[in-house]
Amino acid sequence: MSRKPIIIDTDPGIDDAVALAIALFNEELDVRLITTVNGNVGLEKVTYNTLRLLKFFDKQIPVAKGASTPLIKDPVDASNVHGETGMDGYDFEEPDESLLLDEHAVNAMHKEIMNSQEKITLVPIGPLTNIAVLFKLYPEVKENIAEIVLMGGSTGRGNVTVMAEFNIYADPEAAKIVFSSGLPIVMAGLDVGQKALVYPEDSEELKDMNDTGNMIYHLFKKYRGGSFNKGLKMYDSCAVAYLLKPNLFETVDTYVDIELNAEFTKGATIVDLKGYLKQQNNAKVCIDIDADEFKKWFMENIKKCK
Template identity: 45%
Template sequence: MTKKPLIISTDPGIDDIAAMTISLFADELDVRMIVPTWGNVALEYTLQNALDLEKFLHTKVPVVVGANQPLVAPKISAASVHGKTGIAGYEFEKADRSLIKPGLAATLMAEEIKNSPEKVTLLGIGPLTDFALLFKQYPEVKDNVEQIVIMGGNIGRGNHSPLAEYNIAGDPEAAQVVFHSSLPIKVAPLEIGNKAHLLPDQMTKVKECGEVGDMLYALFSHIHEPDGDPHIKIYDPTAVGILLHPEMFTMKKANVEIELRGQFTYGASVINFMDQEHANAEIATDVDLEKFAKWFIDSIEKADQGRE
């Protein structure tokens, strides 16, 4: 089986930790590079969290330092949800910086993509700043990118503002650049993360998946959703699910534009299912919850076995 080469842009973040863990041990994926960016919390924390996770998992994927702020927008934070360092609830052993590959993220990503014999998939589970910089500075890389899979955007109401989802609201201008890249894009919007929750008995099964399960159980138990919803929402892993098992999802084509000027709607994802002529993305509109929960738990178990 040929593995899909993958570059992950991430802002860990509790659910990012789960998405990276699954990706690093998925048989179908060859994670070439992890690019922590500012997002849920500041870059100094997201970078350290990515390094700490790799130390915990005993993996050696190069880590590239991503953007420390949005292109234009004022920086926002989700520390109230994820804790000050982004990973409230679990103390990782602190990693050194030996996995960091020095250089600018856009340049290093461009080199990786251009030198890859197979087309590379981009997974964006934080603000899309680094992918926007990549496409602006090295537009030629698009020829060797297979697709972009994003967790972000919202069909209806938002979770950062009434009409904007956090990852897109973090850098709306970057998101607009990515959606206008003319590349195949698949999106796990906020609604899919809201639906793809785990119930307490399923969380208990996660906890039973060895040390990796313990770690994720501790992290997910400390998420504080702004609306106080007790369900454990699994946002970022839904994007990995779309990449590996699209059959678990109902996908619909749509034209996606990002609102950049509205006083109350800045950062909103305008997902227009009626405009098929200008469709630039496929949006997940439903998920088979039973299959997703089983896949998620199986993936954590696999990661735990692979780590040893």
């Protein structure tokens, strides 16, 4: 069985750490490169967190540091959710700095995509700054990209403003470039992430499952993106779940645009489920998830980790 080659663009982030664990230990995926972007916390911290995770997982995957700011707007972060370091709650070892490439993430992605014998799938689970810059500087990469499977956006309300989801709000101009790229896009947003829950009893099982489960348990204890008692939302893992088990999701092919100028809705994903805008479909949007099957899938995949 051939493994699907992917590049993960990420901003760890506690739920990013969980998504990375699943992707790195799944035999169906070939993680060629991990790139980092300013998001949940600043670029230096998310890069350091990525390298710490790779040391913990004992994985030798090249890492390239990307954009430290959004294209236009001022940076925002989610340290109020993920802690000051972005991964508070677990005592990681110091990382292997040799995995960090000297080149910028955009150049590293360009090289990996153009040199690949198979089309690459991009998996952005943070703000879309790096991907937007890649498309503007190197539009030729689109010919060798199979699809983009991203975590971000919402068909309804937001989680950082009334209408905007964090990853899109963090760099809405970049998101608009990506959704206008003409490439196949799968959007796994808030709608499904809010139903992809890990409950307290699951967390207790994770604690004694293996080293990764224990690490995740302790991160969850610090994670304030959801209630530990009512269930923690596995947003970023939904993008990886779609790659591996798309039948977990109900999807709709539709048109998505990004609001850039409105006072109250900047960064909102305009998901035209009713076809009011009369535009050609540009995304496959996940609108529902089989929550019970997702939880089963999630637990099975954490069992595969170290």
